[in-house]
Amino acid sequence: MTQTSITRSWVASANGHADFPLQNLPLGIFSLNGSAPRSGVAIGEHIFDLQAALDAGLFDGAARTAVEATCCGHLNAFFDLGRSARVALRERLLELFAEGCTLQSKIELQSAKLLPLAADCQMHLPAKVNDxxxxxxxxxxxxxxxxxxxxxxxxxxxxxxxxxxxxxxxxxxxxxxxxxxxxxxxxxxxxxxxxxxxxxxxxxxxxxxxxxxxxxxxxxxxxxxxxxxxxxxxxxxxxxxxxxxxxxxxxxxxxxxxxxxxxxxxxxxxxxxxxxxxxxxxxxxxxxxxxxxxxxxxxxxxxxxxxxxxxxxxxxxxxxxxxxxxxxxxxxxxxxxxxxxxxxxxxxxxxxxxxxxxxxxxxxxxxxxxxxxxxxxxxxxxxxxxxxxxxxxxxxxxxxxxxxxxxxxxxxxxxxxxxxxxxxxxxxxxxxxx
Known part of the structure; x- marks a missing residue:
């Protein structure tokens, strides 16, 4: 899937968002109310909790491998997987958040996966910087x-x-x-x-x-x-x-x-x-x-x-x-x-x-x-x-x-x-x- 093949998301705040529309999907490390740092994706005014989504079975194959590599409090292992892992995760995220996604109701019912971006989420360094x-x-x-x-x-x-x-x-x-x-x-x-x-x-x-x-x-x-x-x-x-x-x-x-x-x-x-x-x-x-x-x-x-x-x-x-x-x-x-x-x-x-x-x-x-x-x-x-x-x-x-x-x-x-x-x-x- 490409930037032009998918244009809108069922996450309303993502459509036309200044920084984080569906076409971006940047990754980061966050914590909620003092919890241990975990990986997430910014979409609109929300953070998509990758660990919670993984536990719910929303990823398989190469995308699952990619998400598993993010779930250690930093993105180093994910970075080390290279481009193929990034592409697999991105394509799956585009499927999950595209308007009309058949899994939309599943994601919405388990609202813990979609967290308010600016509420209680604290952002951390995305990776351990060795050099x-x-x-x-x-x-x-x-x-x-x-x-x-x-x-x-x-x-x-x-x-x-x-x-x-x-x-x-x-x-x-x-x-x-x-x-x-x-x-x-x-x-x-x-x-x-x-x-x-x-x-x-x-x-x-x-x-x-x-x-x-x-x-x-x-x-x-x-x-x-x-x-x-x-x-x-x-x-x-x-x-x-x-x-x-x-x-x-x-x-x-x-x-x-x-x-x-x-x-x-x-x-x-x-x-x-x-x-x-x-x-x-x-x-x-x-x-x-x-x-x-x-x-x-x-x-x-x-x-x-x-x-x-x-x-x-x-x-x-x-x-x-x-x-x-x-x-x-x-x-x-x-x-x-x-x-x-x-x-x-x-x-x-x-x-x-x-x-x-x-x-x-x-x-x-x-x-x-x-x-x-x-x-x-x-x-x-x-x-x-x-x-x-x-x-x-x-x-x-x-x-x-x-x-x-x-x-x-x-x-x-x-x-x-x-x-x-x-x-x-x-x-x-x-x-x-x-």
Whole structure:
């Protein structure tokens, strides 16, 4: 079954839902009233409890095997089954929730399987993240930041040859809604020659996609670019919170450390590769004069359909705005088509030296800014490193984030003739340093 062969669901709230229509069916891990974490699927304003549905005998064959792999409090084993398991589960879910499904009455009578999404359900990380790598593939962001420090040479020579990345901290990845404690660290005040220690004063967000790895590879082996897409289980939203003043002091010569490792926030739902299939596009052509990727990074099919058309949005609300009942203020509207490298190229490059990827590993795309004002994925770009201010509807201004500020990331896929799908929200509120 495809996006176009089934259009409506008997779950009324799914029809036309902004994020979770029948055509999406993202997976996640939730708990209810303090219960043990269990797997579920978002549909409309509900979570479909996969364990309860399994117990009721609603799955058999490959779909049953897939669901059984989700019922251990995380999705790692499910990711490791690969694409065939995702497809089998998706096809069965489409059958169960399609308008006119013969099992509709059975599902409705056992209402414990369909839970209110926003009531007492707490969302958890969808997988145990063994390793986390943050890339830097948003070329507009790389150029915008580079211009702040190297106006005549914003991109370093390796950028257009190598998907740049660094190894992040998996232990501090948290689901949407987790508070962001303002970090402490060393900073070098302007005009000084020795650093001081204290709370970060230039706290920032970064608008990114998170990429969940499905089946991995053995150490010493590599994943060929022609096979790399098969190793991608799905995507989420990712906020790579950044302490810019700590980063400026520590990043040379080895890159970010304490300025990034204090927290990374992700949206809790995994939007599968299959749900994203209608929104694939050709990778945007490189500007004239840019080098062609080296052979291990170049595949005709990936160049023809390896990019994704995902609208990305950043919103801000402050404590004062919430007190005044003002809506969240949009800071940026960008798109994943600003990625200089495809997701498959990231997988191929990460493993080319024999590095072992494992099911449940997480990649960050890097900040996905656009080239114009209103498309920047960080305050560092918007304020030109703190030289300008962002004016808010409350009369407040911001150069960087203050305590009480909440950042909200959203994403949407749209295409003529297809139902639009979303990712849910990725939220985090800044709280004072301890």
């Amino acid at each position: 986390y790598t943050d890339f830097y593939v948003g070329i507009e962001h790389a150029q915008n930041v580079g211009k702040l420090f190297r106006p005549d040479n914003p991109l370093l020579p390796n950028y257009k040859y190598v998907p740049i990345g660094y190894h992040g901290r998996a232990s501090t990845i948290r689901p949407s809604g987790t508070d962001v404690r303002r970090p402490k660290g060393q900073t070098l005040p302007a005009g000084q020659t020795e650093p001081t220690f204290g709370p970060c004063s230039r706290l920032d967000y970064e608008l990114e996609l998170g990429i969940w790895i499905g089946q991995g590879n053995e150490m010493g082996d590599s994943i060929a670019i022609v096979d790399a897409a098969e190793h991608i289980a799905g995507l989420c939203l990712l906020n790579d919170w950044s302490a810019r003043d700590i980063q400026a002091w520590e990043y040379q010569p080895l890159g970010p450390f304490l300025s990034k490792s204090f927290i990374t926030t992700i949206s809790p739902w995994v939007v599968t590769a299959e749900a994203l299939e209608p929104f694939r596009k050709a990778q945007p052509a490189r500007p004239e004069g840019d080098p062609q990727p080296l052979p291990y990074l170049l595949d005709k099919r990936d160049q023809a359909a390896g990019a994704l058309d995902i609208e990305l949005e950043v919103l801000l609300t402050t404590a004062a705005m919430r007190e005044q009942d003002l809506p969240a203020h949009r800071l940026a509207l960008s798109n994943s088509l600003h990625m200089y490298w495809t997701v498959a190229q990231l997988v191929a490059h990460h493993s080319v030296n024999g590095c072992q990827l494992q099911a449940g590993d997480l990649f960050g795309s890097g900040t996905l800014s656009g080239p114009e004002a209103g498309q920047f994925g960080s305050l560092l770009e918007m304020t030109e490193g703190g030289k300008k201010v962002v004016e808010l509807p409350s009369g407040e201004v911001r150069k960087f984030l203050e305590d009480g500020d909440e950042i909200i990331l959203r994403a949407r896929c749209r295409r003529e003739g297809f139902a639009s799908i979303g990712f849910g929200e990725c939220r985090g509120t800044v709280v004072a340093a301890r």
